[in-house]
Amino acid sequence: MEAKKIVKAEIISNRPIATNIMEMKLQVPEVSSLAKPGQFVNVYMDDKSLILPRPISICDADDNVLTLIYAIVGKGSLWMSECTVGQEIRVSTPMGNGFDLSGLKEGDTALLIGGGIGSCPLLKTAKILKDKGVKLNVAIGFRDEPFLEEEFKALGANVVVATDSGRVGYHGTALAAAMDNGMDCDHWFTCGPKIMLKFVAKEAMARGKDAQVSMEERMGCGYGACVGCVVDILEKGAEAPVRKKVCKDGPVFLGSEVFFNE
Ligand SMILES: Cc1cc2nc3c(=O)[nH]c(=O)nc-3n(C[C@H](O)[C@H](O)[C@H](O)COP(=O)(O)OP(=O)(O)OC[C@H]3O[C@@H](n4cnc5c(N)ncnc54)[C@H](O)[C@@H]3O)c2cc1C
Ligand code: FES
The missing domain is CATH 2.40.30.10 (Translation factors)
Structure with missing residues (x-):
């Protein structure tokens, strides 16, 4: 690297x-x-x-x-x-692993679920997926005031907006908005608060999918030298979880492998 x-x-x-x-x-x-x-x-x-x-x-x-x-x-x-x-x-220069989009091909469907500021990295993701001919479904949730909706729509994505307050769009979470709008897809990507990632990972698994979750853990040094950003990860086939650094090994992990503590 x-x-x-x-x-x-x-x-x-x-x-x-x-x-x-x-x-x-x-x-x-x-x-x-x-x-x-x-x-x-x-x-x-x-x-x-x-x-x-x-x-x-x-x-x-x-x-x-x-x-x-x-x-x-x-x-x-x-x-x-x-x-x-x-x-x-x-x-x-760019840090971390990013989303793995290598397995997606033309005609596949992708669900992108963003929570608040966590919606931002999904925009570049959506652009790359669009270029691959992937059909985009986007659910973005905010406390009260949405942003980025138009940018996702400009990519031809099917977009639902949710707010906690109910002032704009669906009244509830981005995940609930996605599911209520029949947005289950072949591939799931998500970024936002940890509690949201936990429920998205769980819902994806219940539907036989494994979401790629981007963790926005609090960081220290930002480049792998401290342990300010560790998460517990149980890799496929491993017997015990290992501590991984979000800044270096992440921020993207498979939802099925993350130990969510909340
Ligand atoms: C991989 C990664 C990507 C991120 N991408 C974005 C992004 O695109 N846009 C964006 O606005 N923010 C993003 N963040 C969060 C951002 O790094 C913090 O909001 C920022 O460092 C806060 O700095 P500050 O000095 O303004 O606030 P501070 O004074 O450091 O903190 C202010 C408040 O924010 C809380 N806080 C700080 N960092 C985080 C965090 N990571 N998660 C939750 N709460 C936090 C603190 O606990 C405190 O309550 C990302 C974080 C990570 C780890
Ligand atoms: S922030 Fe220091 S190791 Fe990740």
């Missing part, structure tokens, strides 16, 4: 797309040209009080431009939101 590098990226836009949700576009060909769906980058802050990088999923990428969507939740993401067009920031 290629060694990870930290490179400079020029901000070409940084704008709100929903309440406390920002979209940042970066001119950084060394990163965007390598990006695979489900991978993330580490974003470094030029602030001495923010030493650890913040992992942010690759939402979209072409040969030149990397798109990140992030929620403002603390000091790191607030720092990012205050960055301006033309400013250079430091990001890592």
